[in-house]
Structure formats: C-alpha cells, structure tokens
Amino acid sequence: MRKIIIAGNWKMYKTSVEAVELVTELKRTLGDMNDVDVVVCPPATALAEVKDVLNECSIGLGAQNMYWDDFGAFTGEVSAPMIKAIGVEYIIIGHSERRQFFGETDATVNKKIKAALKHQLIPIVCIGEVLAERESGKTFDVIKTQLEGSLVNLTAAETENLILAYEPVWAIGTGKTATPDQAQEVHKFIREWLTKKFDAAVANKVRIQYGGSVKPENTAELMGQPDIDGALVGGASLKSDSFAAIVKNCLALK
Numbered sequence: 001m002r003k004i005i006i007a008g009n010w011k012m013y014k015t016s017v018e019a020v021e022l023v024t025e026l027k028r029t030l031g032d033m034n035d036v037d038v039v040v041c042p043p044a045t046a047l048a049e050v051k052d053v054l055n056e057c058s059i060g061l062g063a064q065n066m067y068w069d070d071f072g073a074f075t076g077e078v079s080a081p082m083i084k085a086i087g088v089e090y091i092i093i094g095h096s097e098r099r100q101f102f103g104e105t106d107a108t109v110n111k112k113i114k115a116a117l118k119h120q121l122i123p124i125v126c127i128g129e130v131l132a133e134r135e136s137g138k139t140f141d142v143i144k145t146q147l148e149g150s151l152v153n154l155t156a157a158e159t160e161n162l163i164l165a166y167e168p169v170w171a172i173g174t175g176k177t178a179t180p181d182q183a184q185e186v187h188k189f190i191r192e193w194l195t196k197k198f199d200a201a202v203a204n205k206v207r208i209q210y211g212g213s214v215k216p217e218n219t220a221e222l223m224g225q226p227d228i229d230g231a232l233v234g235g236a237s238l239k240s241d242s243f244a245a246i247v248k249n250c251l252a253l254k
C-alpha cells in the first residue's frame with residue numbers, strides 16, 4: 001500500500017516572514033498528520049526558518065531546486081549538502097518551469113537525481129507534456145522520453161527511492177485540471193514503464209503524484225485513482241486553509 005504524499009510547491013512566493021506565518025498555521029492544522037505524508041517546499045531563502053518551525057512535527061521539508069555538484073564556482077546555485085545541512089529531506093527536480101525558463105533537460109535532471117540520492121535527499125521528479133504535445137497525440141511518447149532520459153543509469157534500488165510527479169504543463173497554474181481518467185491513464189503508463197524497465201516490485205513501490213491545478217474540490221476524485229499516490233500543489237499550497245483541505249480530503253482514501 002503506497003502512502004499518499006501531498007507536497008506544496010511555494011515557487012517564488014513568500015518572504016521568510018510570510019513563510020514562517022504560513023508554516024506556523026500549517027503546523028497547527030496538519031502538524032500531527034500521520035496518515036498522509038505532507039511536505040512544504042518554500043523558496044531557498046526561507047528553508048532554514050521554516051525548518052525551525054517544523055521541528056518536532058510530521059510535516060516534511062523540501063527544496064525547489066539544487067545544483068548537482070557538491071560545491072564550486074557556480075554563482076547563485078545551492079548544492080545538496082547545503083540544503084541537507086538545513087534539514088531538507090525532499091528536492092523537486094525538473095519542474096516544468098525550470099525546464100521552460102532555466103534550460104533544464106532530462107540530462108540535467110538525471111545529474112540532479114543522482115546528486116540528491118548520493119546525499120539521501122528524496123527527489124520529486126517532474127515530467128509532463130505541453131498542450132501541443134497532448135493535442136497531437138504525443139503524450140505517451142513525451143512521457144517515455146522524459147522517463148528514459150531522466151532515470152538513465154539508475155538502479156532498481158535507487159529508483160524505488162524516487163517520487164515521480166506527473167504534471168501536464170497545460171494544467172499548471174491554469175485552473176485547467178486533467179480529468180481523473182486523463183491523469184490515471186498517464187500514471188498507469190508510468191507504472192507500466194517502471195515494470196518493464198525494472199519489475200513489478202519497483203513499480204508498485206514508487207509513488208506517483210499528480211500536479212496541475214489541484215484544489216480541495218478535485219482532490220478526492222484524483223487521489224481516488226488507483227495509480228495516483230498524491231499531489232504536487234502550487235497555487236493552492238500558498239494558503240493554509242486550501243492546502244489543509246487538500247490533505248484532509250485524502251484521508252479515508254486508499
């Protein structure tokens with residue numbers, strides 16, 4: 001049985017003060033939640049202060065990006081050991097906004113996954129098609145290419161530690177959500193790909209989140225699908241009441 005995992009991607013929102021306010025409210029409402037894994041991913045500038053609030057509660061801490069080398073002359077970047085030292089446990093890798101605006105590719109995603117695993121960070125690896133790809137019937141080809149490139153040279157044991165996030169790019173921040181059937185058929189495809197590449201044991205272990213305009217009203221239907229194991233939430237994670245409602249709407253499922 002895979003445990004549902006709901007992660008909030010705060011993107012480039014919230015100063016440290018605002019982040020502490022939000023996470024303090026979340027700790028009050030979700031801080032002893034054990035039936036669902038809950039993770040918040042604030043901007044890098046707020047990680048340390050958010051961690052101070054999260055001490056001794058069940059909410060996990062994630063970062064939104066990192067570089068693959070441990071240290072070096074890479075102005076503006078942060079590394080896995082740096083975020084690990086703050087107490088970060090999860091790392092979002094290859095979000096479509098990073099692919100679209102910062103030139104990330106499946107090859108750089110692969111390097112980041114390996115660096116994260118080396119430092120015992122849990123990667124949340126994002127994949128998903130853009131609208132033109134879906135409309136021209138290329139969704140499965142795109143997903144397959146992203147999986148092959150992003151997970152190249154990973155062992156079964158390494159892959160079991162990943163979380164995958166299927167995020168159709170046309171659904172991110174647009175208010176358009178994939179229907180439960182649309183999302184489920186891609187999640188099923190991903191799990192079948194994992195079975196072919198490794199085996200059923202690996203495929204059954206990997207949690208696959210859905211992301212793209214998840215809100216309290218559509219959570220139960222999406223999370224009720226057999227291959228959907230959680231959500232990566234953008235906009236609705238920026239307010240404690242909507243994020244808490246998403247988490248609570250997962251209780252009683254699975």
Ligand code: PEP
Pocket residue numbers: 009167171172173174175211212213214232233234235236
């Ligand atoms: C995201 O940022 O990963 C995301 C899914 O955003 P939103 O929920 O706002 O669509």
